[in-house]
Amino acid sequence: LEQSKLKELHALLGELQPFDFAEIYELLPAPSKPKFVLQLDSRQLAMMIQELDLELQMEVLHYIGFERSPDVLDRMDNDDLADLLKELSFKEMEAFLSSMQKEESEYVQHLMKYDPETAGGIMTNRFVWIRNHYTVREAVDKLKAFAAYAENLFYMYVLDENKVLVGVVSYRDLLLAHLDDRIDEIMYRRVISVHVDTDQEEVARTIERYNFISVPVVDSDKHLLGIVTVDDVIDVIVHEAAEDIQKLSATGAGKKGIDFQTSVISASARRLPWLLLLLLLGMLSGSMIARFEETLERVVALTFFMPMIAGMTGNTGTQSLAIVIRGLGTERLHKGALIRLISRDFGVGLVLGLICGILIGIIAYIWQGSVMLSFVVSLSLLLTLVIGTLAGTLIPLLLYKLKIDPAIASGPLITTLNDLFSLFVYFGLATLFINQL
Amino acid sequence: LEQSKLKELHALLGELQPFDFAEIYELLPAPSKPKFVLQLDSRQLAMMIQELDLELQMEVLHYIGFERSPDVLDRMDNDDLADLLKELSFKEMEAFLSSMQKEESEYVQHLMKYDPETAGGIMTNRFVWIRNHYTVREAVDKLKAFAAYAENLFYMYVLDENKVLVGVVSYRDLLLAHLDDRIDEIMYRRVISVHVDTDQEEVARTIERYNFISVPVVDSDKHLLGIVTVDDVIDVIVHEAAEDIQKLSATGAGKKGIDFQTSVISASARRLPWLLLLLLLGMLSGSMIARFEETLERVVALTFFMPMIAGMTGNTGTQSLAIVIRGLGTERLHKGALIRLISRDFGVGLVLGLICGILIGIIAYIWQGSVMLSFVVSLSLLLTLVIGTLAGTLIPLLLYKLKIDPAIASGPLITTLNDLFSLFVYFGLATLFINQL
Incomplete structure (x- = not known):
């Protein structure tokens, strides 16, 4: 590629959505895939990986190489990262975790302990929390500091001095308030949260019923542990429907269903028992x-x-x-x-x-x-x-x-x-x- | 009820979510239902109605009475309202529409013309648009003016002088920007939109793939007609899964499925053909x-x-x-x-x-x-x-x-x-x- 074309390509890539990256990657002929991966920055790679199936995730990690991988993994949503790491060998997993930022790595190891089908298994720590005594100005400052980190969110969660979840404030509330208003004057107090051990289907039902964009996940003492977002919940609902179909048709249980891409041998093997x-x-x-x-x-x-x-x-x-x-x-x-x-x-x-x-x-x-x-x-x-x-x-x-x-x-x-x-x-x-x- | 208890009740009601109202209504014994309805204000009633099944919606409208109904209907999401009005007799529908605000009534009549299974059929006009030459300050002012109206949103859509959709700005972008920044400097330009005739399943797929909270709906000239929000999309996904199950089991097609509450006669009638x-x-x-x-x-x-x-x-x-x-x-x-x-x-x-x-x-x-x-x-x-x-x-x-x-x-x-x-x-x-x- 010439230099000018490369520049154009980068401009175009900058405007794409994660799903677009993933779709381009899947459609590329095999020899071009490593080249494409090299053109993406760490943030774009992290976004793309999250949209891929596990086998392709592994392939991309392989192309990225061990040196650059930690930087990419650091930028992934922690729930997706935990799922990916579980599939690695123990040695690879250890190597990745030790190369990540300490705080992130601890959270991911924490996540991996929860049953993947519970709120704990699908939650992420990519949220911004504030203290109840903050002013709106302080809240906005904290948001600015963590802007890249809390990219896709629409709420801030409010904690008291014991890190107990006491309220929630939407970005809209912040826009409508005066900069000197205190958070605990404008926050919504009856926060609906789910316990970390709640089954993921129940979490989906909560978000579905209340038309939420995200729901906070707490432990038994109401400490905020993470959040579950509506896009993860859509995945749960789709997965649940697929399970119902499998039950009705005996086409293999769990993650290993059969789709249009499954090979003759795998499809036969899953149907035969x-x-x-x-x-x-x-x-x-x-x-x-x-x-x-x-x-x-x-x-x-x-x-x-x-x-x-x-x-x-x-x-x-x-x-x-x-x-x-x-x-x-x-x-x-x-x-x-x-x-x-x-x-x-x-x-x-x-x-x-x-x-x-x-x-x-x-x-x-x-x-x-x-x-x-x-x-x-x-x-x-x-x-x-x-x-x-x-x-x-x-x-x-x-x-x-x-x-x-x-x-x-x-x-x-x-x-x-x-x-x-x-x-x-x-x-x-x-x-x-x-x-x- | 005594006066003091009534006050307590109102305080409690003020903190509930739409789904809670609907659940309380469904659980109440029949004689208490009209009394409960009388205790709610128009906004609460509008929220509650949207969460109920069609038969219960009709019942509530009946309790509200013809005089107060227009005020309640005015506050409903227009896509839900269009669905409800379609079930009324022509005379009732005319009466309701003529009692509503003119602009709202025209939009609802417009909505009723679209195929209910397309983007046009599930979109709402509860969004706030701004012009591309606005400053952030002007955008926030417009948001404040329409705050009650655009309650559940997280984006503002940007139109040019021909009402063509040219960008999108999130509340987060507004918070992070300076008040004097121009909208067309901070907006995201590659807005992904769906055409008004797009099938609702395709709309769902778009939101699912891109992890959107809402997607704008446009006509062939890119004029913004409405938006579809993620909660409506979840309903589409759930409905789609139910249809797949019906296909696999021959338990009746379309909306009239069988659940645990269906009576012996209805369940038999739907299975018999x-x-x-x-x-x-x-x-x-x-x-x-x-x-x-x-x-x-x-x-x-x-x-x-x-x-x-x-x-x-x-x-x-x-x-x-x-x-x-x-x-x-x-x-x-x-x-x-x-x-x-x-x-x-x-x-x-x-x-x-x-x-x-x-x-x-x-x-x-x-x-x-x-x-x-x-x-x-x-x-x-x-x-x-x-x-x-x-x-x-x-x-x-x-x-x-x-x-x-x-x-x-x-x-x-x-x-x-x-x-x-x-x-x-x-x-x-x-x-x-x-x-x-």
């Missing part, structure tokens, strides 16, 4: 049916209704499961709500079972002309829809109450279990009435 | 199997593998569907990506089919001792897993490309279609090899 489990469960259904071989040989027409009975039970179970999974993400479940939900779904199962059961009875009679066969099919569908609807509600609730990873209650699993027992009910009833069929 | 459709499709499977009656009568053991074959095809289809639904929400689909995705999933189907097919062949041989039966079962599973995996990918992609509401490609529908053709493949192969079975 579920399918193998379901294969074995499917064979359980088969061996159960085999016990009714005699019934089947006498009335082959029973087979015609098998896919419908098994399918319908699976479908109603999936519907119930989706409602429960979604509900557990947004609603609180006290005992009264639980009982109401279960009896509601018993009612729903009954309504669906009666309507579908009567309908299929009529269809079966017209098609096969046997009153007893249509009675068996009709009664089976009624029973299996009631049980299937309830199974889709009860199984995930039970796992939730037992604090078992609810990813186990996946849609296909419930469908396959419903297959198994719906066919048992069907062939059981058929065998009971075999002499009339 | 899908189940009836699936019932008929299930009977298609049945009548298809009936054509293979002769084959079935000769080899009853074929029945034992039916649930496994149909179930596995449905399961792999659900997995593929979930990956596509989730991906369509977050990734762009150009032609190259499409071809790569489809060939990836063909590969995945082949890997899964080979592993599961060989496994089930061994199991079938050990169990039933027939080489030909185990060959038919094994080959069927291989074929149906390939086709089922691809069907789960291709059907939603096709609907998406044809711009058909993708809610149609629900999980249970794909499962049931996969049932149908997997059993056709299975019994077709069995009939072909019947003399060897």
Whole structure:
């Protein structure tokens, strides 16, 4: 590149947003990536790294080189940095931490101790705090001193002499006040904060409900430990939705989902364990049916209704499961709500079972002309829809109450279990009435 | 209530957040609700209404009464107000609009014309704009004049003499600048804006990517029409996730989902249409199997593998569907990506089919001792897993490309279609090899 073009490039880079850097980096052909990295300053690199996936973060760190990395890492949000460092080998991590500023490095090590799915795991220390006896002028001076540091914020948090969080002041409040006003006269006192151990989904819910831009994180004595910002919360909400989808479809749990870029081998490997489990469960259904071989040989027409009975039970179970999974993400479940939900779904199962059961009875009679066969099919569908609807509600609730990873209650699993027992009910009833069929 | 207690109550109410008002209102017993409404001032009522569901909004409006309502509606965010007014009868709507301030009423009528799922449908005019030739002092003065109006904002948008958006200034920038600095010297010029017709999911993606608090909405000539704030975007993201879940579980599309509070009748009514459709499709499977009656009568053991074959095809289809639904929400689909995705999933189907097919062949041989039966079962599973995996990918992609509401490609529908053709493949192969079975 010529010198003049390079200058133009730098001017352009200066006006870009972090996401733009990340997108340019991802689109660049591999040989140009190290060159691009060299053109960015430490602040731009820090911003870019935060927008990249972990694998690409490692790649960029590699291009930056060990000498320059500490300067870049120093400028990253500490919550993102803690996540990145966790992925390094212990030796690399130690090396990076020891090369960072002492205060920063201590905070990051502190952050790494919290469960990553709690307020402590997603908070950052990039906030500006002031004392309650400050004037507006003193507050603005402190903001000026820490301007580069607290780049993306809109509030200042107010601490008393014991470092207890006692109020919050927005930049707007500061603009509207006189320079000589005291902070404790203009601050908002009923600060809503979250405890450092609060689950990240609950933190997201707090920000979502109150339309906050950030929420302070405190310990049990109300000492301010950090803040969680709305952009981190959006990530939590998106992640939570992806988890719900995984539960419904059995496409692998946790961070290792499957997207459009996943390779054939990885995608197959993540889908296979579920399918193998379901294969074995499917064979359980088969061996159960085999016990009714005699019934089947006498009335082959029973087979015609098998896919419908098994399918319908699976479908109603999936519907119930989706409602429960979604509900557990947004609603609180006290005992009264639980009982109401279960009896509601018993009612729903009954309504669906009666309507579908009567309908299929009529269809079966017209098609096969046997009153007893249509009675068996009709009664089976009624029973299996009631049980299937309830199974889709009860199984995930039970796992939730037992604090078992609810990813186990996946849609296909419930469908396959419903297959198994719906066919048992069907062939059981058929065998009971075999002499009339 | 006594006078002193009333005073205490008012002091308490003054410190609450909008969400708190809404929660108190929802928890109050019905007879106390009108009394509570009477204790709130117009600003508090406006905040509370915005946090309530539409049915409760109507109830509150009813309690407020026609005389006081305009004052309350005037204070609501215009995007929320437009949504509310759309639900009123034409006569009521006219009456409300004519009682509002002229400028506000015109803007709201304007908003109601935009598609509710676009930037225009979710934007608000509660922002403060300034001219580029202002000084910081003039900007702060304008902010002070409009303070109550632009309550929750953190930026001021800068317009030139043609009302074209030319820059943005944060309150933080204002605090850090000198009072005599000119706005066009300190403003950020590369403002990222969205067009008024942009889909709301794309708006959400913009805010998510750039970690914005709000994004300006412009027409084709870059005139500033409104802004979309991050709290509205969170609602869009949550809504989008709920839609994905509905697609995977066939629990009703659009706003009318099912939650823990939905009544037995409503929940049944929303689930029933899908189940009836699936019932008929299930009977298609049945009548298809009936054509293979002769084959079935000769080899009853074929029945034992039916649930496994149909179930596995449905399961792999659900997995593929979930990956596509989730991906369509977050990734762009150009032609190259499409071809790569489809060939990836063909590969995945082949890997899964080979592993599961060989496994089930061994199991079938050990169990039933027939080489030909185990060959038919094994080959069927291989074929149906390939086709089922691809069907789960291709059907939603096709609907998406044809711009058909993708809610149609629900999980249970794909499962049931996969049932149908997997059993056709299975019994077709069995009939072909019947003399060897």
